[in-house]
Amino acid sequence: MFDAEAASLLLEALRGTFASGRTRSYEWRVSQLEALSKLVDNCEKQIVDALHSDLSKPPLETVAYEIAMLKNSCKVALKELKHWMKPEKVKTSITTFPSSAEIVSEPLVLSLDPVIGAIAAGNAVVLKPSETAPATSSLMAKLLGEYMDNSSIRVVEGAIDETSALLQQKWDKILYTGNGRVGRIVMAAAAKHLTPVATRRIIAGKWGCNNGQACISPDYIITTKDYAPKLMDSLKIELEKFYGKNPLESKDLSRIVNFNHFSRLTKLLEDDKVAGKIVYGGEKDETKLRIAPTILLDVPQNSLIMKEEIFGPLLPIITVNKLEESFDMINSGTKPLAAYLFTNNKKLKKQFVMTVSAGGLVVNDTTVHLATHTLPFGGVGESGMGSYHGKFSFEAFSHKKAVLYRGFVGDASVRYPPYTNTKLRLLKALIGGGILGIIRAIFGWS
Amino acid sequence: MEILGEVEESVRELREYFKSGSTRSVKWRKTQITALVELLHDHEDAIFKALNQDLGKHPVESYRDEVGVVAKSANNSLNCVEKWMAPKQSHVPLLFFPAKGELLPEPLGVVLIFSSWNFPISLALDPLIGAISAGNVVVLKPSEQAPECSSFLANTIPQYLDSKAIKVIEGGVDVCEQLLLQKWDKIFFTGSPKVASIVMSAAAKNLTPVTLELGGKCPAILDSLPNPSDFRLAVRRIVGGKWGPCSGQACIGIDYVLVEDKFKNVLVDLLKRIIKKFYGEDPKESKIIARIVNKHHFERLCNLLKEPLVQASIVHGGSVDEEKLFIEPTILLDPPLDAQIMMEEIFGPLLPVITMNRIQETIEFINSRPKPLAIYAFTKDETLKRKILSETSSGSVVFNDTMVQFLCDALPFGGVGQSGIGRYHGKFSFDTFSHEKAVMHRNLCLEIEPRYPPWNKFKMQFLRLAYKLDYFGLLLHIMGLRRYN
Numbered sequence: 057m058f059d060a061e062a063a064s065l066l067l068e069a070l071r072g073t074f075a076s077g078r079t080r081s082y083e084w085r086v087s088q089l090e091a092l093s094k095l096v097d098n099c100e101k102q103i104v105d106a107l108h109s110d111l112s113k114p115p116l117e118t119v120a121y122e123i124a125m126l127k128n129s130c131k132v133a134l135k136e137l138k139h140w141m142k143p144e145k146v147k148t149s150i151t152t153f154p155s156s157a158e159i160v161s162e163p164l165v166l167s168l169d170p171v172i173g174a175i176a177a178g179n180a181v182v183l184k185p186s187e188t189a190p191a192t193s194s195l196m197a198k199l200l201g202e203y204m205d206n207s208s209i210r211v212v213e214g215a216i217d218e219t220s221a222l223l224q225q226k227w228d229k230i231l232y233t234g235n236g237r238v239g240r241i242v243m244a245a246a247a248k249h250l251t252p253v254a255t256r257r258i259i260a261g262k263w264g265c266n267n268g269q270a271c272i273s274p275d276y277i278i279t280t281k282d283y284a285p286k287l288m289d290s291l292k293i294e295l296e297k298f299y300g301k302n303p304l305e306s307k308d309l310s311r312i313v314n315f316n317h318f319s320r321l322t323k324l325l326e327d328d329k330v331a332g333k334i335v336y337g338g339e340k341d342e343t344k345l346r347i348a349p350t351i352l353l354d355v356p357q358n359s360l361i362m363k364e365e366i367f368g369p370l371l372p373i374i375t376v377n378k379l380e381e382s383f384d385m386i387n388s389g390t391k392p393l394a395a396y397l398f399t400n401n402k403k404l405k406k407q408f409v410m411t412v413s414a415g416g417l418v419v420n421d422t423t424v425h426l427a428t429h430t431l432p433f434g435g436v437g438e439s440g441m442g443s444y445h446g447k448f449s450f451e452a453f454s455h456k457k458a459v460l461y462r463g464f465v466g467d468a469s470v471r472y473p474p475y476t477n478t479k480l481r482l483l484k485a486l487i488g489g490g491i492l493g494i495i496r497a498i499f500g501w502s
Numbered sequence: 503m504e505i506l507g508e509v510e511e512s513v514r515e516l517r518e519y520f521k522s523g524s525t526r527s528v529k530w531r532k533t534q535i536t537a538l539v540e541l542l543h544d545h546e547d548a549i550f551k552a553l554n555q556d557l558g559k560h561p562v563e564s565y566r567d568e569v570g571v572v573a574k575s576a577n578n579s580l581n582c583v584e585k586w587m588a589p590k591q592s593h594v595p596l597l598f599f600p601a602k603g604e605l606l607p608e609p610l611g612v613v614l615i616f617s618s619w620n621f622p623i624s625l626a627l628d629p630l631i632g633a634i635s636a637g638n639v640v641v642l643k644p645s646e647q648a649p650e651c652s653s654f655l656a657n658t659i660p661q662y663l664d665s666k667a668i669k670v671i672e673g674g675v676d677v678c679e680q681l682l683l684q685k686w687d688k689i690f691f692t693g694s695p696k697v698a699s700i701v702m703s704a705a706a707k708n709l710t711p712v713t714l715e716l717g718g719k720c721p722a723i724l725d726s727l728p729n730p731s732d733f734r735l736a737v738r739r740i741v742g743g744k745w746g747p748c749s750g751q752a753c754i755g756i757d758y759v760l761v762e763d764k765f766k767n768v769l770v771d772l773l774k775r776i777i778k779k780f781y782g783e784d785p786k787e788s789k790i791i792a793r794i795v796n797k798h799h800f801e802r803l804c805n806l807l808k809e810p811l812v813q814a815s816i817v818h819g820g821s822v823d824e825e826k827l828f829i830e831p832t833i834l835l836d837p838p839l840d841a842q843i844m845m846e847e848i849f850g851p852l853l854p855v856i857t858m859n860r861i862q863e864t865i866e867f868i869n870s871r872p873k874p875l876a877i878y879a880f881t882k883d884e885t886l887k888r889k890i891l892s893e894t895s896s897g898s899v900v901f902n903d904t905m906v907q908f909l910c911d912a913l914p915f916g917g918v919g920q921s922g923i924g925r926y927h928g929k930f931s932f933d934t935f936s937h938e939k940a941v942m943h944r945n946l947c948l949e950i951e952p953r954y955p956p957w958n959k960f961k962m963q964f965l966r967l968a969y970k971l972d973y974f975g976l977l978l979h980i981m982g983l984r985r986y987n
Contacts (some may be wrong), residue, residue, distance in 0.1 A: 080892065127969065128969045128970070240708075240709055244706035250716075250923065252923045297956075298954055387521070413937070455895065457895070457896065458910075458913040459898065459899045460898065462902040462903035472738065472741075473560075473780040474782070475561070475563060479562050480565055483570055484565065
């Protein structure tokens with residue numbers, strides 16, 4: 057049983073390692089990043105199997121979205137690390153400083169990607185993988201145990217009890233990926249020790265990637281009334297091309313992660329206001345936890361499906377008279393993690409970028425910005441705080457220490473008491489910046 | 503009940519106004535900051551008076567630490583805000599060609615600023631400048647423990663700034679509680695860790711991001727400085743950094759001094775001499791050193807001194823005047839390390855001098871305590887400097903001076919661990935109140951087919967190569983020229 061006592065012992069051990077300074081060296085960081093990269097290379101098959109057993113994720117999806125991205129993150133971190141670690145010269149200087157961190161999160165990429173950032177920044181880390189994907193969780197515990205430096209990188213498996221035991225400890229940073237409700241609990245626990253938190257909403261997404269169970273897949277589409285029929289036809293054709301006539305049997309579509317989420321999605325579909333709006337799909341198979349890609353037309357704004365994050369293969373299409381109306385619709389809800397716009401209209405693009413508030417915006421594509429390490433990944437408002445990916449990961453796990461070097465020459469006595477009117481004048485002149493004013497004040501002419 | 507209704511109403515109005523988009527334009531931001539500069543200019547004397555009534559600050563000190571600081575921040579913001587608002591181009595891998603990536607800062611929305619009583623003007627207006635520069639609407643809650651300054655801000659700000667976007671709400675604990683029940687897009691808090699923890703817990707309910715500007719026991723390390731004039735200057739700067747800002751009631755003020763045993767006598771002598779030079783024979787009558795803010799803090803400080811072993815360690819000063827809430831600049835030599843004075847942040851005019859055998863021991867001493875907001879080190883030894891930088895953790899490190907980091911807009915100001923979360927000043931203030939939105943522009947002419955199902959081996963291999971950004975491999979692969987085992 058992993059209880060608060062075990063958690064505090066674990067943390068003490070990690071703090072010991074961190075205090076010894078071993079994780080701070082460039083060499084240690086490189087060795088761990090290389091080990092992680094090797095782990096991913098050597099155990100690709102096992103990872104694919106684990107994700108298949110947890111989510112019946114098609115191997116190609118795993119390779120495309122999880123493994124390749126991890127490798128890429130490692131590579132970027134290894135290549136850029138020296139550069140990231142360098143003190144930044146402002147007129148004076150800022151140095152980056154590591155601390156110890158905890159990461160609580162969902163399946164593979166989402167748990168290992170932040171680990172890369174934490175290692176690159178020289179921290180000791182505890183990773184708590186999601187218990188809803190048990191095979192992946194236990195595989196990670198095993199593999200990280202074999203490949204990584206266990207004196208500073210640990211995996212704790214478990215569910216609510218283990219998580220709350222971990223949350224009772226004092227961490228230097230907590231990164232949480234998951235839903236808003238647990239995010240609140242994590243942040244409230246962190247508040248006791250004033251631990252900085254990064255949170256991100258996520259569960260599982262829409263069709264192309266993880267059967268709609270990815271946090272940045274489109275949740276709904278807004279289009280004009282005239283264009284809606286055309287859009288639906290093309291969606292139907294594309295879906296058939298992707299998944300065949302009978303999507304429930306297609307090996308290219310992931311299943312829903314567990315029964316809990318399956319019944320949540322079923323309930324969304326069974327809502328009276330929604331049931332009649334299905335224009336495509338709607339089939340489900342309870343024993344296999346599969347739901348076919350489903351399109352709904354013009355579901356009412358007050359239905360449950362439009363209020364919560366769908367996180368499943370259901371795609372509502374909302375029609376409006378003019379596309380500009382859609383911006384108000386987006387902004388009136390909670391701030392999304394991402395918003396996508398498909399248009400060739402320049403004016404509309406500009407308006408979209410300026411007025412829509414979201415973690416990230418993509419014009420004319422979906423989900424690609426997750427793979428671009430030069431753009432930060434993270435939410436705003438309800439969709440989370442803090443960002444990671446590439447350099448942004450490194451910064452999420454570093455503290456930038458302001459450093460000021462001064463010599464012993466040129467001390468302005470005006471800083472010190474006894475205070476006089478001349479000093480007040482001189483201070484004003486110094487801050488106002490005028491050289492003449494300074495000279496006048498020194499000579500007492502003003 | 504009535505307060506809650508009022509607060510709710512204010513927040514609702516502010517949110518509506520934010521949605522109208524008025525606060526997003528450069529023009530609005532600049533007009534507001536310019537108005538703030540005018541406010542400072544027109545009411546300088548009123549500010550000096552309020553600060554003198556609340557804290558007994560001398561006008562020069564008030565100008566140096568409050569009015570001047572804010573004026574400088576405002577001017578910096580006026581000069582730079584357009585540059586800060588511009589989207590930053592970000593390099594996108596060729597794979598996504600044609601595509602453009604950029605980072606576009608956008609305002610967070612409705613933000614709440616809690617200021618603190620020790621610098622009641624600058625700690626209220628400096629974050630306000632950041633929030634306005636970033637295009638937010640703001641509720642400012644000045645500290646009720648500096649009542650004159652609080653009512654000055656509440657009365658004057660609506661006359662100068664856009665009152666539909668910036669509201670000042672005065673009040674004590676009950677008002678704070680009501681404020682914390684609302685949903686904010688950011689809470690910026692300056693104060694003590696205890697209250698910060700309450701603020702952050704309340705923020706957690708709505709997943710509101712927080713910036714917490716706290717304090718901590720900031721040490722000053724005084725290494726051997728062979729040149730007597732360097733030594734004198736260092737001690738002068740220590741006196742300036744201890745008693746100068748609000749009589750030690752400052753979050754970045756020096757809390758204690760670490761020095762090698764053999765220099766302790768020289769140090770104490772010099773400290774006494776400089777105190778006399780700055781504040782005269784009778785500091786209480788000098789009117790150039792601030793008083794303690796209120797009875798509660800006065801008693802807290804007196805209690806720190808009352809412990810017998812601490813009392814015995816006083817080598818200078820120690821006299822207190824309850825009626826005037828005045829405590830003399832006081833030096834203590836090696837008070838017990840387990841006494842309260844060495845356990846909590848002093849936040850007053852008491853300076854413990856702690857001696858060590860070797861200056862290198864200071865690192866361990868600092869690391870065994872919570873992370874401070876600042877570490878000051880007076881040294882010419884490059885090895886010691888490096889050691890301090892790489893082995894200790896603090897919000898900032900300043901070599902050979904005190905307090906000046908606060909004035910440097912190019913450096914972020916903020917803590918780590920117990921000393922706070924987040925940072926501000928200059929561009930960092932703007933960032934604190936902005937969200938950097940990642941924007942990716944693509945067009946609809948080129949498509950990478952292997953992103954989509956049905957899945958097959960060709961697509962698998964394509965994606966492997968694509969993520970490695972192996973363009974040559976991709977080319978061979980597409981042309982069917984590459985073999986894999």
